[in-house]
Amino acid sequence: MKMFKALSKQLFGAKYESISKSLAVAVIVFAAVRGMEVQLEIAPPVLWLASVFVAASAMWQTLAGRRHMETVQGMLVLPYENRRFVFFYVTVLGMHALITKTLPVWALFSAVAKWSCPDMLTALLCGCMACTVSAAVYRMWRKYHIVLPLLWSAGILAVLLLTRRIVPVLVTALLSIAAAAVYLRSADAFDFYNAASAEKTARRRSGRGNIAVYLIRYLMANKNYLVNTAGLCAFAVFLPLLFRQIPGMNMFPFGLSVLCLNTPLCTLLSCDPDLERAVRALPGQSRWFGRRYCLFLFAVNGVVSGIYLCGWQILNGGNMWLHGGTVILFALSGAVLSVILEWRHPIRGWKTESDLWHHPRKYIVPLIMLLLAAFLDWMTR
Structure with missing residues (x-):
């Protein structure tokens, strides 16, 4: 848990102030838009697609960020257990993407349209899927495996766009999370460390x-x-x-x-x-x-x-x-x-x-x- 706490403080701040700021932004966005009394008819797949794209883009930006590489470089100097580090690393980055970037988007969607509980839970699961799959795809990309990530992403988008039902989306999300978890079990901590981004010439x-x-x-x-x-x-x-x-x-x-x-x-x-x-x-x-x-x-x-x-x-x-x-x-x-x-x-x-x-x-x-x-x-x- 020390590794989890250290990674969390690096991303959320020493007192986890980023979480409170994100919650405040989400509340303000929800209250402001709801006060405007704007109501739209939005299909659930739009919410699910937005959750996937926002979470995946935020996760990828963090994984490839130069400032973040400097943090990872410092933590890899310390003794660590490889599998636990990868698990905590992906978990904290996923939490950061969902709380600080995706939560305001969910607040906006909740303010302009009415959603059922299964729709919102599916959106949350889609966000989790996007984060875990992004971590797996990032590792594949670093190893120059191009075809499988493209097919994987295309399959997820096809299910979201073509089925438009909760059950297939839930099954796809759970299977993708499981597949990403199995793939990341063999990952090394240095698979997520980009020396070219951290070094400055x-x-x-x-x-x-x-x-x-x-x-x-x-x-x-x-x-x-x-x-x-x-x-x-x-x-x-x-x-x-x-x-x-x-x-x-x-x-x-x-x-x-x-x-x-x-x-x-x-x-x-x-x-x-x-x-x-x-x-x-x-x-x-x-x-x-x-x-x-x-x-x-x-x-x-x-x-x-x-x-x-x-x-x-x-x-x-x-x-x-x-x-x-x-x-x-x-x-x-x-x-x-x-x-x-x-x-x-x-x-x-x-x-x-x-x-x-x-x-x-x-x-x-x-x-x-x-x-x-x-x-x-x-x-x-």
């Missing part, structure tokens, strides 16, 4: 360096950042089709405001305290780094917004020059605000990259962009 270069090269290498070394950007690009393709069904409003700027939510790229200094200290300590580096960081975010926002613009023109048409200027305005404004916020108010005290990327600060820039979009919609009426 320092390279000395003459001159001032090239921040663009650094940012590109940073993206290549942190594949989650690329995945998030690729997800935004895919979302930008479907947004014009979604907004096409909302008449009476100029929805084009609203889509641009949503696409500013590229959290990993907007927390570059928060996720790397060493880089932040170096930039703040060296004279003249803040402006030099800030300008290039802003241009980098502007370029990324421009690419994502450009995809959205192309889709909008194909499906909905409109003034190309006006929309192009709006894209530049939102991409530049989002980049400038993100850099200012990151420099003035960096995120402190986070335990894992998942905590960093789900910090409430991420919604400030999109909220400002939404207000700007509402103003533009009012101006164009």
